[in-house]
Amino acid sequence: MYIGRVSGNVVATIKHEAFYGHKLLLVEQLGLDGQPTGQYDICVDVAQAGVGDRVLVLDEGNGARQILKRKVAPVRAVVVGIVDDVDLAGHHSS
C-alpha cells in the first residue's frame, strides 16, 4: 500500500465489466516528504475520495478482488481510505 494524492478523475465508457459502477481516480504516489514521486495509478475508488484528497492505495490484485467481491477481476489499484494524518517519527506532515 502507499499514500497518494488524488489528482484527477478518469472517465471510460468502454471498460471491463469488473469496473462497472466504480469511480476511477488518477492517484499520484507521494514520497515521505509529501511530494509526488512521479509514479501514479488509475484506481478504483471504494472510499468516496475526490480530487485533492490524500488517500491510501492498495496495489495488489488479491486484495482488490476481495474488496470487489469477485473471484476474477482485472483490477489491482484500489483507493481504500482517505488519510487524515501521518506521523513520521515526531514530524508532522499534512
Next chain:
Amino acid sequence: MQLGRVIGTVVATQKYQGLEGIKFLIVQPLSKQRRPVGRPVVAADATAQAGPGELVFFVGSREAAQALPETFVPVDHAIVGIVDDVYTMD
C-alpha cells in the same frame, strides 16, 4: 493500472492455447501528463474495441489474464478500458 496509447497491432497466428481470438496491441505507457514513459508493451485487448491512436488504461501482472475470457493464460498486460477523458487539477 496505467494510461497508455495504442500505437500498433500485432498479428500472431500460432498462439498458446486459450489465446485464440484475443487481439494484441502495442501500447506505449504514458505519464500522468500523457507523455511516453518506458518501453512499449504488447497488451491483450480485453475491451475488444481499442485501436491505434486510442488512449486506454491497462493492467499489468497476474491481473492482466483475468481480464480475458480464459483466465489462466500467459498474458502480462491487458487493456481494460478506453479512456474518454481525464479531468485533472492541473
